[in-house]
Amino acid sequence: MxxxxxxxxxxxxxxxxxxxxxxxxxxxxxxxxxxxxxxxxxxxxxxxxxxxxxxxxxxxxxxxxxxxxxxxxxxxxxxxxxxxxxxxxxxxxxxxxxxxxxxxxxxxxxxxxxxxxxxxxxxxxxxxxxxxxxxxxxxxxxxxxxxxxxxxRLLPGVLNDETSALTDTFQDNLLAPPVYTRPAEYKGMEVPKILLSGNFPKIEKWREQQALERTQERRPDLLEK
Structure with missing residues (x-):
């Protein structure tokens, strides 16, 4: 390009x-x-x-x-x-x-x-x-x-993980779900246990639901599209 x-x-x-x-x-x-x-x-x-x-x-x-x-x-x-x-x-x-x-x-x-x-x-x-x-x-x-x-950033080869752009906020008219990294517990706040389960089909389902709920709460106009 x-x-x-x-x-x-x-x-x-x-x-x-x-x-x-x-x-x-x-x-x-x-x-x-x-x-x-x-x-x-x-x-x-x-x-x-x-x-x-x-x-x-x-x-x-x-x-x-x-x-x-x-x-x-x-x-x-x-x-x-x-x-x-x-x-x-x-x-x-x-x-x-x-x-x-x-x-x-x-x-x-x-x-x-x-x-x-x-x-x-x-x-x-x-x-x-x-x-x-x-x-x-x-x-x-x-x-x-x-x-x-x-x-x-959308061009092939620009991002180290090319699937990353596909899960960005606004792709599919949804906001991105919440994300977490180490440590799993910090000052009493814990990462959702589903993300630590290793059950990737269930994790993806959880993320889809979280994305939908976040969009409904913060940008319901996107769902109208």
Whole structure:
């Protein structure tokens, strides 16, 4: 999988890909992540990427020309399955969406800034608009990092135990059941005896029931789906 991220703040995005699972995935050639500084596609001494919005109003708007140049350059080199724009008014990211995107080969992720991008960018290039929640960030970089983390961990070979992702919260619209590790007893609190029984069919049944009960209690809306 190849992910090309277009941003005005590439330095903000470097650290998530230099540690932990994302770093290992890149080093194992399971994914390529390339950062593209939008200012490299501008002209003039000021490397301007934004301008005042037509019709007046507070806030600057990201200009269409440098974005067009960047995306067009990338598209001239390879085919892309998706051009994703990170924006508060996009569809909220969920596990099903991450699963779907993880099946793609090449994607572009465009990070918004200021008051967003010129609408013509969205009309011309964007195939999917994603939000990470009903709030506004200073830019789309942190949202892009979250999207990449959610997607990359699903790629075959990224996790040491590939079945781990299949039992994550939100898979099958259920929250994950409670989990325990050593010691079996701590300050009077004991691990449920079923987990120590070695009876794996019964353990799986217990986990399914716990997942269902936890979902009913905390996120009943998921069961409606």
């Amino acid at each position: 190849r992910i090309d991220i277009i941003t005005v703040l590439p330095e903000l995005l470097k650290s998530p890909f230099e540690a932990s699972i994302l770093k290992r995935a890149i080093e194992k050639d399971l994914v390529e992540v390339h950062l593209h500084n939008l200012r490299d596609y501008t002209t003039g001494n000021y490397k301007q990427v934004d301008d005042y919005q037509f019709g007046g109003g507070a806030g600057m708007v990201m200009m269409i020309e440098p974005i067009d140049k960047c995306i067009s350059q990338l598209k001239s080199e390879r085919e892309y399955d998706e051009v994703i724009y990170m924006t508060p008014d996009g569809k909220t990211l969920n596990q099903g969406m991450a699963n779907e995107i993880s099946m793609k080969k090449n994607i572009i992720v465009l990070c918004g800034h200021y008051k967003g991008v010129d609408q013509r960018v969205r009309d011309m290039f964007v195939t999917r608009e994603i939000s990470i929640g009903d709030y506004v960030l200073s830019g789309g970089e942190l949202a892009a990092a979250i999207l990449c983390d959610a997607v990359i």
